[in-house]
Amino acid sequence: MTTNLALLIIETDGVEFYTDITTGKSGISQTGLATLCGVSRQAVSKLINSLSTHPTSDFLKDLLDKGFQVADLKTKTPSGLILCSSELSVAVIMHYASTGKKEAIFALTKFAAIGFNSWVQSLTGWQSQPQSQPSEPARLKNWTPPELYPQMTQAEFEAIPVDEQWLYLESPQERRQRQRQELREIGYWTSRKHG
Structure with a gap:
């Protein structure tokens, strides 16, 4: 047919x-x-x-x-x-x-x-769940969370150059992970013979 x-x-x-x-x-x-x-x-x-x-x-x-x-x-x-x-x-x-x-x-x-x-x-009755998209793009907070740096005022935070503010917005756990990664990278590059 x-x-x-x-x-x-x-x-x-x-x-x-x-x-x-x-x-x-x-x-x-x-x-x-x-x-x-x-x-x-x-x-x-x-x-x-x-x-x-x-x-x-x-x-x-x-x-x-x-x-x-x-x-x-x-x-x-x-x-x-x-x-x-x-x-x-x-x-x-x-x-x-x-x-x-x-x-x-x-x-x-x-x-x-x-x-x-x-x-x-x-x-x-199971159905695949569609991946939901956030209604708004994620934004960094424009203030320092009190649980991270309670001793810093908003004015002190805003005085920090914008490209360095991320250091103050990471949690203690994120900071430790970043520092460990940096140490691994430093160890890698210093252990290589340059010639």
């Missing part, structure tokens, strides 16, 4: 993955599927074409038993790219994994792990 689809397609390591923009359904090109399975494109084509007559794989037969129509499992784009649905892709990968193809076993393991995570996350 040839259709015009609005697709997002990405190629990774010679494998073309796609998502239909309107439905969110995903899949893979027939050539990419062959690559993931470690077989030729012709081998995958022959296996898929057996769906129309007599499926040679129990995994493909299960698709038909579940009510899938052959026309719904693969699509040909106007450019000639044959796209396999996620259901068909998984069945083909499972078929070749069951025959011991290492590439198919690897792909199946990767997909299973991702699918398992997605499934459990949907069951538990």
